[in-house]
Amino acid sequence: MSTVLALETSCDDACAALVADGRTVLAEARASLEDDLAAWGGVVPEIAARGHIAALPGLVQRVLDEAGIGLDAVRAVAVAAWPGLGGSLLSGVTAAKAIALRRGLPLVAVDHIAAHLAAVHLGRERVDYPFVGLVASGGHSHIYLAAAPGELELLGGTIDDAAGEAFDKAAQILGLPYPGGPQIDRLARQGDAARLALPRSFLRDGTLRLSFAGLKTALLRHARGPLGRDPMALSPQQVADACASFQAAVVDVLADKLAEAARAHAVRSIAVGGGVACNSALRARLDAVAARAGWTLLLPEPRHCADNAAMVGALGFHLWRAGRLAPSDLAPLPTGIMGPRKTGKAARTAADAVRSP
Numbered sequence: 148m149s150t151v152l153a154l155e156t157s158c159d160d161a162c163a164a165l166v167a168d169g170r171t172v173l174a175e176a177r178a179s180l181e182d183d184l185a186a187w188g189g190v191v192p193e194i195a196a197r198g199h200i201a202a203l204p205g206l207v208q209r210v211l212d213e214a215g216i217g218l219d220a221v222r223a224v225a226v227a228a229w230p231g232l233g234g235s236l237l238s239g240v241t242a243a244k245a246i247a248l249r250r251g252l253p254l255v256a257v258d259h260i261a262a263h264l265a266a267v268h269l270g271r272e273r274v275d276y277p278f279v280g281l282v283a284s285g286g287h288s289h290i291y292l293a294a295a296p297g298e299l300e301l302l303g304g305t306i307d308d309a310a311g312e313a314f315d316k317a318a319q320i321l322g323l324p325y326p327g328g329p330q331i332d333r334l335a336r337q338g339d340a341a342r343l344a345l346p347r348s349f350l351r352d353g354t355l356r357l358s359f360a361g362l363k364t365a366l367l368r369h370a371r372g373p374l375g376r377d378p379m380a381l382s383p384q385q386v387a388d389a390c391a392s393f394q395a396a397v398v399d400v401l402a403d404k405l406a407e408a409a410r411a412h413a414v415r416s417i418a419v420g421g422g423v424a425c426n427s428a429l430r431a432r433l434d435a436v437a438a439r440a441g442w443t444l445l446l447p448e449p450r451h452c453a454d455n456a457a458m459v460g461a462l463g464f465h466l467w468r469a470g471r472l473a474p475s476d477l478a479p480l481p482t483g484i485m486g487p488r489k490t491g492k493a494a495r496t497a498a499d500a501v502r503s504p
């Protein structure tokens with residue numbers, strides 16, 4: 148058994164996990180700053196970074212205790228090194244480097260976006276490549292062709308807001324707390340999705356472009372008047388209807404574009420990762436889409452769709468096995484290297500390129 152210790156601190160949560168053979172989660176722990184950040188209506192980078200620094204030593208100890216092993220049983224350390232918030236990433240990268248250096252362990256730098264799609268390995272004996280995968284989170288909504296773990300070719304994505312960002316902004320418009328996705332998911336169950344006619348940008352236009360800005364503006368006008376500046380005056384039932392209508396519009400375009408990509412590349416599996424993949428309506432729709440087309444749906448359980456360290460351990464294992472180690476002077480790269488723009492080749496050499504200035 149090859150156990151990887153994985154850290155993920157790219158945004159507002161600090162997470163640690165122990166993952167065996169890239170697929171079996173031995174233990175995982177999370178320190179969420181959601182309560183501290185709710186008062187601000189979003190992520191405050193400095194508060195997040197300070198929270199991670201305080202949380203990390205305890206998180207690492209917790210996963211070791213839970214798995215009943217010591218650091219001597221760990222074979223490699225993996226950390227999400229890009230993209231993300233600078234200070235948040237730095238806290239995880241510094242901790243991972245310190246542990247790797249102190250214990251003489253190999254260090255693996257992981258792309259957070261690629262890790263979201265590597266989450267499909269968790270709890271799964273085998274994953275057949277290639278597949279097309281959608282990463283829909285607070286910062287990304289992009290569709291990739293995955294040739295192997297961590298080897299992604301960008302096929303398309305949003306030209307403005309990310310899907311999760313759209314959920315968060317829609318919730319804010321409707322007077323719901325941050326993060327908005329889970330709130331809208333919950334309230335949508337009591338709402339009528341046909342109540343509002345909201346736009347579905349680029350739907351069936353033959354491209355893999357996504358856009359959520361127009362949808363957000365349409366909701367704003369509905370909830371806060373023609374100029375979007377009136378106080379929110381919807382009844383609880385009208386809010387639920389708005390949630391259901393908004394969610395249906397997002398699900399329509401995400402599911403449609405992913406299916407379009409799968410057909411265009413003649414793959415047999417589709418995958419989804421990122422916090423938005425927790426959405427119950429999206430999960431149900433993709434289930435139906437995959438069943439109809441005869442595709443395998445690679446859908447991680449919700450806790451491995453949202454940011455988590457187990458996905459970093461899954462990808463870290465494969466990169467380590469492929470000899471793709473990070474340099475000892477690894478530095479985080481907030482803007483990302485592979486990011487949404489770069490493709491397979493860049494991903495392969497990313498770890499070598501990330502050095503301290």
Ligand code: KG4
Pocket residue numbers: 158283284285286287310311312314315326327328329332421422423424425426427452453454
């Ligand atoms: O992947 P993630 O945990 O962090 C990022 O890398 O951004 O995604 C967070 C995003 C937030 O925008 C949140 O509102 C959204 O995922 N989200 C959801 C749901 N749960 C989380 N969106 C829709 N439905 C959900 N159930």
Ligand code: ZN
Pocket residue numbers: 259263284285421422453454
């Ligand atoms: Zn994420």
